[in-house]
Amino acid sequence: MKPLDAVIGIDLGGTFTKIGVVDKQGNMLMLDRFPSRADEPFEYFLEELQQSFQNIKKTLGEHINLLAIGVGAPDTNCFTGEMENPPNFKWGEVVPLATGIQSVTKLPVFVNNDANVAALGEMIYGGGKGMKHLVVVTLGTGVGSGFIVDGKLHIGHHGMAGELGHVNAVRNGRLCRCGLYGCLEQYSSVTGVRKSVRILAQETDMPSRFRGLSLEEINGEEVANAALAGDEIAKEAFEIAGKLLGEKLADVVAFFNPEAIFLTGGLVKAGKLILEPTQKHMEQNLLHIYHDRTKILISDLVDQEGAVLGAAALGWENIDN
């Protein structure tokens, strides 16, 4: 029997790396994971990868024909294949990610920003199938975004397009880890919602179970549950997150005019708590010609291994072209 063509998708996270074997139709033939070892030298990551890769080849054997590897990772430059100053990885200022993975696997390697890869995955395997213009927004520890323009990932002149986390949402607002004030990420990420809870508990007398807790003690999932159960401060924190996200998405619509905007990441588990204020404030800030024309949707891949599928899509896209 002729072996099945497949690519490997790698979702490189700060704690774990997930690695999947994916066929052209998006079927996950095998999934493995290993610790990323972000606090140790890059070579340790490559050793873990090598073990996992050998395991995959042993398991799937002659049944598959591996064509390429796609990698979604934070702070990567798709032109050089390098990670640049990754704040959450102690792998150096410039990490030769693509060449490192290539040396271990002897396969062509294509890397891109994790949010860009999520956008590709949504278009090829998710709710964006058949769409030519879409945006994916990742609301996790930080805020990221990937833009599909005319059926292609939009990477821009320096490969740095699609940055939604560090655009201004509040003039002279919260100090961000990037050095700017009032970045969207400070309000509309899991971290942002936790900060809002902490600040509202300090500055208002709204009733809340989070009163008196430090930021470290405030857990994102608990905030969502508390909001659903009626906790005033938790509800207000999601309202702030959605309002500011909606206002910036109104700009995204005016600039890009996408068919749909997909939300994914940890914050999305709160469902309508984040979706409703986002939709409302986006619509309120749109010029009339855009009203009721751009869908905000929860990503189809949010509960699946969307990041691995997206990375695989990057691999397929590059070998197909």
Place this chain on the structure above:
Amino acid sequence: MKPLDAVIGIDLGGTFTKIGVVDKQGNMLMLDRFPSRADEPFEYFLEELQQSFQNIKKTLGEHINLLAIGVGAPDTNCFTGEMENPPNFKWGEVVPLATGIQSVTKLPVFVNNDANVAALGEMIYGGGKGMKHLVVVTLGTGVGSGFIVDGKLHIGHHGMAGELGHVNAVRNGRLCRCGLYGCLEQYSSVTGVRKSVRILAQETDMPSRFRGLSLEEINGEEVANAALAGDEIAKEAFEIAGKLLGEKLADVVAFFNPEAIFLTGGLVKAGKLILEPTQKHMEQNLLHIYHDRTKILISDLVDQEGAVLGAAALGWENIDN
């Protein structure tokens, strides 16, 4: 001698329409203009166009082979070829612009938004030659923009991408003619600068020759001259225009990562008065990875018939594909 291939570019403005014959290299072989008659029925415009078109054919005769017509006009939908609810034209809610022009000229007609057409012109004939990612911002009576992504005009899912005039620049700011509050157009257009002068004259005691004048009496060009001569209020009005434009352009850079942003339109005649605050405030609002990487330039075509050249470029682009 074999006739020279050429297209017609039409720049349809609220007062005058300019019509030019342009060869593939961007040479303007002939230029004519006629009143747009925006306050009379659309048929009167078509009659003026027909006269001008006959005049062109008579003058250039067998020397040229006309292939197509490109049209840049406000409020046009490039998918339908219609103008939709043009506020400055009394031609009805839906104006069959493309089919009307086609019926008069018997040539293939391609229409697009005037700012989009300016972006095409900049890429093909202006300072954006060879660039794959660029943005053109028109700062005239209103604010418009056109985005080139990967060497192509980005029009979006409904043909409505590239709207910079009606994104929010100031929360709960000036009421805009579109019904929203705080639109960029209310501050960073010629009209916006005139309004700033009027408001600063009312609300501050800064010395100014514009004190006591009504909005109608405040002329954009005079404001620029007064600012250059040191008028405090005029200088501050340009500072506001550049600050808010720069802040929004920082978002544009983070989303699109263009190689350059070109400014054109009446406000640009003020030169560094608008350029310097725009650059400064854009840089201040950029994430560090974008610093000093995106040029803000005055359009190469600002003193030429850039809008006619851009419309011709739209014609060439469509017959070449």
